[in-house]
Amino acid sequence: MAATNPRTPPKPVMRDSLIAAAFRLFLERGYEQTTVDDIVTLAGVGRRSFFRYFPSKEDVVFPDHEQCLDDMTRFLAASADTDDPVVRVCDAARLVMRMYAENPTFSVQRYRLTREVAGLRTYELSVVWRYEKTLGDYLRTRWADRKDGTLRANVAAAAVVAAHNHALRHWLRSGGEGDPLEEVDRALEFVRGTWSPDAAAPPAGPDASAEGADDVVVVITKRSTPMWRVVREVESSLGEG
Amino acid sequence: MAATNPRTPPKPVMRDSLIAAAFRLFLERGYEQTTVDDIVTLAGVGRRSFFRYFPSKEDVVFPDHEQCLDDMTRFLAASADTDDPVVRVCDAARLVMRMYAENPTFSVQRYRLTREVAGLRTYELSVVWRYEKTLGDYLRTRWADRKDGTLRANVAAAAVVAAHNHALRHWLRSGGEGDPLEEVDRALEFVRGTWSPDAAAPPAGPDASAEGADDVVVVITKRSTPMWRVVREVESSLGEG
Numbered sequence: 001m002a003a004t005n006p007r008t009p010p011k012p013v014m015r016d017s018l019i020a021a022a023f024r025l026f027l028e029r030g031y032e033q034t035t036v037d038d039i040v041t042l043a044g045v046g047r048r049s050f051f052r053y054f055p056s057k058e059d060v061v062f063p064d065h066e067q068c069l070d071d072m073t074r075f076l077a078a079s080a081d082t083d084d085p086v087v088r089v090c091d092a093a094r095l096v097m098r099m100y101a102e103n104p105t106f107s108v109q110r111y112r113l114t115r116e117v118a119g120l121r122t123y124e125l126s127v128v129w130r131y132e133k134t135l136g137d138y139l140r141t142r143w144a145d146r147k148d149g150t151l152r153a154n155v156a157a158a159a160v161v162a163a164h165n166h167a168l169r170h171w172l173r174s175g176g177e178g179d180p181l182e183e184v185d186r187a188l189e190f191v192r193g194t195w196s197p198d199a200a201a202p203p204a205g206p207d208a209s210a211e212g213a214d215d216v217v218v219v220i221t222k223r224s225t226p227m228w229r230v231v232r233e234v235e236s237s238l239g240e241g
Numbered sequence: 242m243a244a245t246n247p248r249t250p251p252k253p254v255m256r257d258s259l260i261a262a263a264f265r266l267f268l269e270r271g272y273e274q275t276t277v278d279d280i281v282t283l284a285g286v287g288r289r290s291f292f293r294y295f296p297s298k299e300d301v302v303f304p305d306h307e308q309c310l311d312d313m314t315r316f317l318a319a320s321a322d323t324d325d326p327v328v329r330v331c332d333a334a335r336l337v338m339r340m341y342a343e344n345p346t347f348s349v350q351r352y353r354l355t356r357e358v359a360g361l362r363t364y365e366l367s368v369v370w371r372y373e374k375t376l377g378d379y380l381r382t383r384w385a386d387r388k389d390g391t392l393r394a395n396v397a398a399a400a401v402v403a404a405h406n407h408a409l410r411h412w413l414r415s416g417g418e419g420d421p422l423e424e425v426d427r428a429l430e431f432v433r434g435t436w437s438p439d440a441a442a443p444p445a446g447p448d449a450s451a452e453g454a455d456d457v458v459v460v461i462t463k464r465s466t467p468m469w470r471v472v473r474e475v476e477s478s479l480g481e482g
Contacts (some may be wrong), residue, residue, distance in 0.1 A: 125366045150430055151407050155435075158403030159396045166395045187392055194396075194435060 015053045015063070016045045022060045023109060030119045031061075061110060064126045068099045069134060076138040085142040086156060086196045089135045090188040093164040096131060097184040100168060104176035111172040132161045152182045156195045161186035256286045256294045256304070263301045264350060272302075272358045299364045309340045310375060317379040326383040327397060327437045330376045331429040334405040337372060340426040341409060345369045347419035352413040373402045399435045401424060403426035 021043035025034040036057055040050050054060045070094050079088050100107045114120045138156035143149030167183040263286035266275040277298055283289050295301045313333045320329050342346045355361045380394035387393060407423040 120369055122363050125370055126363055129366055148431060151404065151431055154407045155400045155403045155432060158399040162396045162399030166392050177455065190389060190392055191396060 014043070014045055014049060018045065018050055019054060019060055019063050022057075023106070026061075026113055027109060031113055031120065054064060058120060061113065061120055062123065062127060064099050065130075065189055067095055069130055071095055072129055072131065072134050079142075084196060085139055086160075088142075088191050089139060089157065089160050090192055092135060092138075093131075093160050093188060094181070094184060096164060097168060100172075101180045104180075108176045112170075128165065132157050141174065142197070148224055152195075156191075159195060160188065162216045163191045253322060255284075255286055255290060259291055259294060260304050263298075264298055264347070267302075267354055268350060272354055272361065276477065299361060302354065302361055303364065304366060305340050306371075309337055312336055313375050317375065318351070319408060320383075325437060327378055327401075327433050328400065329383075330380060330401050331433055333376060333379075334372075334401050335422070337405060338409060338421055341413075342421045345421075349413055349417045354412075369402060369406065373398050375402065376401055393436075395433075400432045400436060401429065404432045436481060 018039060022034070023037050024040045025042060029038075034057075038046060038049055039057075039060070040047050043050075050060075054063070072095050075092050075095060076088065079085075114124055138155050139153035139156055140150055143153050146152060164184055164187065167180065167187040171180040171183055172176065259280060263275070263280045266279050266283060270279075275298075277288060277291055280298075280301070281288050284291075291301075295304070301304035313336050315335050316336060317329065320326075357363055376392050380398055381391055384390035384394050405425055405428065408421065408428040412419065412421040412424055
């Protein structure tokens with residue numbers, strides 16, 4: 001067992017020590033059985049230092065979400081009008097997966113802990129909701145001119161979050177095996193294919209303002225051809241105008 | 242102010258009295274300032290009666306979700322293999338909207354309360370998550386044979402919940418004006434159009450086993466025709482085989 005550290009380390013180190021001490025105790029004794037006093041004793045710091053970094057015991061379990069939410073907000077705010085909004089929110093969701101992927105052991109431990117403690121599960125739901133809201137806010141702005149823009153934004157944001165969490169959970173359940181960024185790419189590509197403006201849903205108004213927009217396109221297909229292949233063919237014809 | 246009821250009413254009435262008393266106090270004094278003792282005093286029953294119906298003060302704010310979750314689970318369990326899974330989960334989501342629509346005044350009051358009390362917001366997130374899980378469980382079973390069936394199920398369940406909540410929030414924010422069932426139909430139709438098996442995504446395998454499946458279909462369209470209209474035309478041609 002690691003000895004407590006008698007000297008006061010610089011702040012980021014202190015924060016990391018508190019996280020390390022907390023997880024050591026959560027895993028050894030259980031989350032409910034560990035108090036903030038236990039954590040600060042093991043980390044060798046005072047109670048006030050703990051609360052300087054973490055508003056509550058729950059927050060030490062999810063120490064990086066605030067930073068990640070900030071990063072996501074800044075990333076989306078830096079978008080260009082020419083960015084595909086769905087591609088952009090998928091890229092924003094990858095920031096979250098990257099955070100988890102940085103420390104697989106910690107992520108897997110936390111996942112197991114969260115499964116066991118109802119309060120942490122609830123806390124996690126509220127974090128997920130904040131990510132979804134951040135993505136939704138961006139999409140609502142980008143689609144403000146669209147008919148059903150708000151509905152579309154809310155549903156697409158939920159779809160992106162669900163796809164991200166699908167890949168994340170699968171990776172965490174496997175114990176952190178394999179490349180979670182590849183998994184999330186696959187899941188997000190499924191969403192992008194569904195929700196990207198040109199893929200499936202009715203646009204708000206006439207979008208085909210390109211030269212030659214009224215040229216006739218003829219599609220010939222067999223009944224057995226899957227619809228996605230028909231769509232792809234038509235899109236590729238339209239795109240080559 | 243209503244007098245407390247001195248005789249013991251039959252159980253469902255007692256439950257309703259507790260809900261009515263709780264909401265009267267929540268609105269008058271605020272949620273945090275109201276104790277379970279205050280509620281039982283106003284309702285004229287004992288503390289044990291309260292906890293017979295509601296595990297906690299939070300539960301009296303959302304008294305019908307347990308029943309609604311049960312109804313949803315039963316409704317989905319009673320599905321036929323021939324039911325379109327996406328249509329089925331949309332119908333299941335309508336059960337929730339119907340519950341809210343039964344008592345607009347109560348639903349709007351509760352919505353306002355939930356905006357103000359962080360603990361209730363968290364509670365609500367966990368209820369929403371249970372609905373999403375119930376829908377997702379059903380879709381995962383129905384799509385067990387599909388490539389990406391689990392991903393598709395998770396994303397579609399999230400999309401249905403987001404569309405439902407979009408319509409619900411809009412209706413609640415308006416103060417309960419208009420027909421929420423019409424609103425949710427419109428929102429769910431948007432999701433159904435996106436996620437129903439034939440609409441947009443690649444199927445897992447060859448699905449076109451119908452007679453005459455390989456007949457040639459010709460679609461002639463202008464470049465300016467929105468993609469959704471092209472898809473609709475092709476689908477309607479395929480459907481008439």
